[in-house]
Amino acid sequence: MAENIGAATPATPEGFRPKPPRAQSAPVCGEGCRVPAATPATCAGEPHVSQPVAYDGVLLLGFGGPEGQDDVIPFLRNVTAGRGIPDERLEEVAHHYRHFGGVSPINDHNRELKAALDAELAARGLDLPVHWGNRNWMPYVADALQDAVAAGRRRLLAIATSAYSSYSSCRQYREDLADAVEATGLGGQVEIDKVRQFFDHPGFITPFVDGLRTAVAELAQRGITDVAADVEVLFSTHSIPDSDADRSGPPERGFGAGGAYVAQHLAVAEQIMAQLGIGSTWQLVFQSRSGPPQVPWLEPDINDALEDLPARGRKAVLIVPLGFVSDHMEVLWDLDTEALETAERLGLVALRTATPGTHPAYVSGLVDLIEERLRGTPVDERPHLTDLGPWYDVCRPGCCENKRLGFQPALAGIAP
Template sequence: MTDAILVLSYGGPRGPEDVLPFMRNATRGRGIPDERLVEVSGHYQMFGGVSPINERNGELMDALGAVLRERGIDLPIVIGNRNWTPYVADTLRDLAASGARDLLVLATAAYASYSGCRQYREDLAGALAETGLSFGLTKIGPFAETDGFVAANTDAVRAAVAELPDARVLFVTHSIPTAMDAASGPGPRSAEPGSRMAAPGEANTYSAQHRRVAERVAAAAGLADDAWEIAYCSRSGAPHIPWLEPDVNDRMAELAAEGVRSVVTVPFGFVNDHMEVVYDLDTQARETAAEHDLAYVRAATVGVHPAFVGMLADAVEAALGRGEGGFDPAADPARSLLGGLRTCTATCCGSGRPGGPALPAACGAPETP
C-alpha cells in the first residue's frame, strides 16, 4: 500500500546567501573554483537569489493533491531535491519517521535522459545508502509523450500564436551534451520483443522524444510544417564538448537576418517556469529579440494546466491499481515511450561519459509509465 508520493526535483536557492552553496552542489565533482561559480551564477542574483522552481513545484504539488482528493485519494505529497533543501535523504528520514514504507516517486522531468531520469534514481539510491533506510518504491516514468502533456503544450502554443499570428515558433528545451543524447534511452533493452521503450535500433531518445512531441503539438495547434522548429537553451560546460544545437539566441539572430519579424518561444522541455525559462527565455531571448527588432512572445509552460495535472493523477491511479489509468501498454503501447518497461536496466540513459557506473541496484524500482 502506497503511503506517500515523493516528488524528486532539482532544487534551487531561496535567497542570496544560498546561491554559492547551491552552485557548489550543482557542479560538484567538476573542480570549478568559487570565483567562476560566482561569475556564472549572476542570473540568480538578478532575481534576488531566489529560484522560481521551489514555488512552482509547490503549486504543482498542491494542484496534484487537489485532483487526487477529488478522486478519493488522500496521500501526503512531499519533495526531495538534488541540490538544495529539502534534500532527498532528509525527506526520506522524515517519511520513515512518519511511518511511511511504500512510496510512489515522481521526478519533475518529462523526458528520458541521464539528467532527467537516471540521475534522479542515483540520487535516490545515494539517499537510501546514506540513511540506511528501506522503502518500497514505484517510479512514474518520463511522461513527455502522454496526451495530457501534449494537450497542455498545445494550448500554450495556441495562446501565444494568437498574439503573434505570423511568428516563427521555436520549441525550446534544455541542451545536453550530444554524447548524453546518444546514450539516452533504454540501451540493449530496446531490442526485446514487445518493448516500447524505444523502437529497435533507435538512438538519441532525448532528442527523438522532443521531436515527436513538437510534431504532435505543432499539428494539434495547426502550425504549418515550415512555421516551427526546435532550438536549445542553457548550454554549459567546456566549449570543446559538443552539445545539442542550435542555441535559441543564435537561431533568433539567424531568423532575423532571413527576414523573420516575430518569434514565439515554447519552453516544452520544462514542466514549469524554472530559472532556465525566466532567465534564458524571458530575459536573454527577449533581449536578443529586441536587439534584432523581433516581436517576441514566450508561451506558457504546462505548469498546473488541468490536462497536465490530470495526466499525473491518472499515473498515480494506475500505479495504485485504480481507475482507467491510460498507461496500459497492452491496450495502447504507443501511449508512452516507456510503455511495457517496468524496471530500469543497468545500461539505460547513460551520462555519455566513458566508464560511467552501472545503474545502482537500489534504483531498479518498478517503473510506471
C-alpha cells in the same frame, strides 16, 4: 549592480546542510529481484507493470534552487559536486541567480505543484500524501524519504519533475533515490518505484498546445495574422552533452545520434503542431549550455536560431519551453531575458509560451500516472500521443549512461 552581490566569499546560510553523499552500493535485492528496493510487482524487471500496487505515499523529486543570496554558492557547490570547481568560477555563473535576488522560482513552483497534487489526490479519494525533496537544495530527497517513513509510509511511488529520458532528467533522479536510501539507512525498510517518463502523456502536452494557441491569438492582436508565412515556432529545451544525448534511452532501441532525448522532443513537438494545425515552420533548439567549450553539446543554440529568422522572412517567433515543467531559472534567464533580448535586437515580435506549472491537465495527468500504477493498467490502455510511448515503468539496463561518471547505483531500473 545586483550581479555583483556576493562576489566576496559567501556566507553559509543558516540551517544549511550539504546534500547527502553518493551511494556506494544499491540496496540489496531479494532472491529473483532485478530492481533494487522495488515493490514485489516491479522487482522482476518487466518493462511495464500490470499488477496493482498498494502504494501508501508519493515522492515528488525536484532539482532544487537557492532561496536567497547566501544560498547561491552553496547551491552551485551542490550542483557541481565532485568536479573541483572553485568558488571564484562558480561566482562567474551565479549572476543569473543574483539578478533575481538569489532566488530561483523552482522551489515555490514545486510547493505549488505539491499542493495541487495533494488536492487532486484527495478529490479522487486517494490517501497518498506527497513528500517533496530535491537533488540540490533543501529539502533533499533523503529528507522527503525520512518524512514519509516517519509518517508510516514505506511503499512509495516517485515522480520526477522532468518528462524526458536522459542522464540528468531521469537516471540521475533514480540515483538520487539510491543516495537517499543509503544516507537514511533505510535499505530493506522501504520500497520505491517510479512513474514512467511522461513526455507524450496528454496531461503534459495539453498545456503546451493551450499556450501556443493563446500566443497565436496574441500575435493576431498585434497584427500578425499570416502565421504560416510570418511566424517561426522554436521548441526550446536544455542542451546536454552530445555523449549524454546519444546514450539516452535503452541501447536496444537504437535511436542513434541524439538518442531518446532528441527523439522524444521531436515527437512531442510534431504532436503539438499537428494539434494546432497552424502551418508554421518550426524547429527544435537548445539553451543553457554549460561546461568546457571543447565538449560538444546539442545545437543549435536558441540565440543562433533566432539570428537566422529575419533573413528567412520571419516577422515573429513563438518560443515554447518544451523541456521544462515550470518557470525556473533557465526559463527566466535564458528565454525571458537573453532570448527575448536577441529577438528584440533583430526586430522580431517574440512571445514565450507557458510551461505546464500547475495547469489542471498537467496535475490531473500526473495523478493519472499514479493511478495507472495503483491499478496496474495494461500497457495497451495507457494514454500516449506519440509512437515512442508509453515509456517504461522500469528503466532498462544500460539506459542513460553518463560517460564521465559511469553507472552509479540507482533505483527503479535494472542494473547497470
